[in-house]
Amino acid sequence: xxxxxxxxxxxxxxxxxxxxxxxxxxxxxxSFFSILGPSGCGKTxxxxxxxxxxxxxxxxxxxxxxxxxxxxxxxxxxxxxFQHLALFPMMTVAENIAFGLRRRKVAAxxxxxxxxxxxxxxxxxxxxxxxxxxxxxxQKQRVAIARCLVLEPLVLLLDExxxxxxxxxxxxMKVELKKLQAKVGTTFVYITHDQSEALVMSDVVAVMNKxxxxxxxxxxxxxxxxxxxxxxxxxxxxxxxAGRVEKVGEVVAIKxxxxxxxxxxxxxxxTVGDRADLFLRPEAMRIEPREPAGLNTFSxxxxxxxxDGAASRLxxxxxxxxxxxxxxxxxxxxxxxxPGQTITVGWHPESGVCFPAVNPAAAADAGGARP
Amino acid sequence: MKTSRLSLxxxxxxxxxxxxxxxVLPHLDLFIMSFRAKDEYGRMGFSLQNYVHFFEEPIxxxxxxxxxxxxxxxxxxxxLLAMPVAFYIVKVVRPKYKGFLMVLLLLPFWxxxxxxxxxxxxxxxxxxxxxxxxxxxxxxDAPLKMLYTxxxxxxxxxxxxxxxxxxxxxSVLESLDDSLIEAASDLGGSKxxxxxxxxxxxxxxxxxxxxxxxxxxxxxNYLTPNLMGGKNSLWFTEQIYNQFIASFNWNQGAAFxxxxxxxxxxxxxxGLKLSRVKLGEVAS
Numbered sequence: 001x002x003x004x005x006x007x008x009x010x011x012x013x014x015x016x017x018x019x020x021x022x023x024x025x026x027x028x029x030x031s032f033f034s035i036l037g038p039s040g041c042g043k044t045x046x047x048x049x050x051x052x053x054x055x056x057x058x059x060x061x062x063x064x065x066x067x068x069x070x071x072x073x074x075x076x077x078x079x080x081x082f083q084h085l086a087l088f089p090m091m092t093v094a095e096n097i098a099f100g101l102r103r104r105k106v107a108a109x110x111x112x113x114x115x116x117x118x119x120x121x122x123x124x125x126x127x128x129x130x131x132x133x134x135x136x137x138x139q140k141q142r143v144a145i146a147r148c149l150v151l152e153p154l155v156l157l158l159d160e161x162x163x164x165x166x167x168x169x170x171x172x173m174k175v176e177l178k179k180l181q182a183k184v185g186t187t188f189v190y191i192t193h194d195q196s197e198a199l200v201m202s203d204v205v206a207v208m209n210k211x212x213x214x215x216x217x218x219x220x221x222x223x224x225x226x227x228x229x230x231x232x233x234x235x236x237x238x239x240x241x242a243g244r245v246e247k248v249g250e251v252v253a254i255k256x257x258x259x260x261x262x263x264x265x266x267x268x269x270x271t272v273g274d275r276a277d278l279f280l281r282p283e284a285m286r287i288e289p290r291e292p293a294g295l296n297t298f299s300x301x302x303x304x305x306x307x308d309g310a311a312s313r314l315x316x317x318x319x320x321x322x323x324x325x326x327x328x329x330x331x332x333x334x335x336x337x338x339p340g341q342t343i344t345v346g347w348h349p350e351s352g353v354c355f356p357a358v359n360p361a362a363a364a365d366a367g368g369a370r371p
Numbered sequence: 372m373k374t375s376r377l378s379l380x381x382x383x384x385x386x387x388x389x390x391x392x393x394x395v396l397p398h399l400d401l402f403i404m405s406f407r408a409k410d411e412y413g414r415m416g417f418s419l420q421n422y423v424h425f426f427e428e429p430i431x432x433x434x435x436x437x438x439x440x441x442x443x444x445x446x447x448x449x450x451l452l453a454m455p456v457a458f459y460i461v462k463v464v465r466p467k468y469k470g471f472l473m474v475l476l477l478l479p480f481w482x483x484x485x486x487x488x489x490x491x492x493x494x495x496x497x498x499x500x501x502x503x504x505x506x507x508x509x510x511x512d513a514p515l516k517m518l519y520t521x522x523x524x525x526x527x528x529x530x531x532x533x534x535x536x537x538x539x540x541x542s543v544l545e546s547l548d549d550s551l552i553e554a555a556s557d558l559g560g561s562k563x564x565x566x567x568x569x570x571x572x573x574x575x576x577x578x579x580x581x582x583x584x585x586x587x588x589x590x591x592n593y594l595t596p597n598l599m600g601g602k603n604s605l606w607f608t609e610q611i612y613n614q615f616i617a618s619f620n621w622n623q624g625a626a627f628x629x630x631x632x633x634x635x636x637x638x639x640x641x642g643l644k645l646s647r648v649k650l651g652e653v654a655s
Contacts, residue, residue, distance in 0.1 A: 053553055074559045086554035090572040099568070100558035151558065 010059035037208035079148035094128030264352030284351035295346035421626035519601025543577030
């Protein structure tokens with residue numbers, strides 16, 4: 001498969017601050033690649049380097065095998081959809097879309113044909129004559145994407161384009177963007193701080209933190225097998241226990257500070273006596289398991305029911321007051337559960353992941369963590 | 372409803388009084404005066420003579436046209452100079468120096484126009500600073516005549532009205548999102564096309580309001596053309612001054628004043644039509 005975008009050992013520093021710290025990745029042709037990270041992690045800087053608005057301090061950026069060093073943004077086969085879209089308010093929709101074509105000296109009839117064609121493809125036929133301020137948020141979005149796609153770039157860069165939309169529209173646009181990408185087949189590089197956007201749309205997601213890639217893989221890999229505590233905290237929801245390693249091997253035994261002894265798998269080498277953090281997804285915990293053999297079981301008291309349709313959860317607490325989120329499947333089996341009750345929960349050792357403990361300050365930096 | 376109307380009138384009254392007492396009434400008086408002249412027997416009466424006189428005497432209407440053309444040229448040069456200055460202050464320089472640069476821009480205006488013009492005269496006259504250095508360096512053999520030419524006069528006018536173009540352009544440029552410029556560049560726009568298609572259209576209201584102010588100031592300027600333009604560079608305001616003060620012919624002066632008012636209104640109207648900006652947009 002051909003590689004559309006190849007970034008090697010890319011470093012960008014502003015004074016003594018390292019915004020992007022030795023990042024390497026390849027994006028194959030036609031794939032949807034996301035960079036996920038909290039704000040200030042350097043993802044926008046990385047994207048702006050690919051677009052050509054910043055030059056890397058060191059390292060190379062290649063698009064279809066061509067080194068991009070010194071190539072100005074208007075000469076790169078990559079186009080950027082801006083966070084606030086940056087549609088030109090002084091022009092109509094059609095003029096916005098034709099802007100790039102006009103710069104390339106495409107003849108007027110051809111320009112008109114291609115503009116109408118791309119408007120059709122993003123689902124806005126006949127909108128060419130409208131002014132930008134007559135469009136809704138979702139329509140502006142599509143015009144901004146159409147404006148780039150009409151130039152047939154090798155790589156389309158998207159800088160959190162859904163950030164300004166309201167929730168309902170964002171959910172809808174996620175699906176639409178994914179469909180659009182499949183239809184046009186252009187390579188998309190998408191940056192976001194919203195893990196759901198990254199997980200839903202991408203073929204490959206890179207999780208970025210403090211200028212570095214923490215982990216790169218399919219959305220499923222990131223969710224089920226996080227390689228670093230940061231990824232475990234940032235992608236999806238996790239419960240966290242702090243504890244000490246008691247036994248190492250295929251599965252490790254960890255004694256939490258509240259006195260539970262759990263067995264779980266480990267992502268990095270641990271030695272007996274180490275401080276460690278144990279991460280567990282809310283949906284990994286089964287309420288009142290029928291076959292408790294082989295599971296880590298313990299009892300918790302229900303503090304509140306957080307009903308949210310399919311994403312409903314129980315807010316529970318252990319005897320020592322450690323709060324845990326437990327997924328509450330909406331299959332009517334657990335309708336009897338009420339706040340104040342004590343229930344047994346169990347989880348399979350395969351579902352929990354252990355990492356050597358990081359100091360609390362670093363853990364607090366992890367941003368999206370919700371213990 | 373009644374009280375709100377009353378309070379509206381109370382708040383409006385200073386403005387109305389200012390307009391009526393200081394603008395409308397004197398102009399009405401001048402307007403009437405401009406249509407009155409002495410007949411053969413020396414009696415005052417209605418007459419178009421003052422206006423006829425203007426068209427019959429070439430020096431008057433030539434000065435009139437000259438003033439109009441040079442004011443337009445001044446406005447254009449001010450615009451050419453103000454755009455890069457404003458762009459530099461808003462988009463290029465680091466924000467912490469922005470205020471400092473604005474103060475530098477304002478600084479010359481703390482001094483009266485008269486002093487500023489004399490400053491130029493000290494620099495440019497034949498025994499002045501510039502000629503002194505040119506002679507010392509051996510670039511010229513005899514002092515150059517730089518003062519009292521049309522070019523110097525326009526330079527002086529541009530200099531005195533620069534600020535009135537830069538400030539409105541800065542305020543519109545500040546509302547221009549940098550990402551629009553980046554987006555245009557990303558889509559293949561060259562520097563020239565970005566200026567032509569993004570920056571200038573965005574700045575149009577500011578440029579127009581700046582242009583109106585600069586044009587009016589140039590047209591109505593008396594000091595700079597008088598001092599820097601010399602004997603051969605007549606400005607229409609000097610004609611008005613001559614009628615009122617030298618000839619003591621107030622009726623003729625009033626007619627000239629009204630012609631100047633018509634001229635400035637006409638050119639501004641034409642400018643707005645050409646740039647397709649509405650007067651209401653300019654103010655905002």
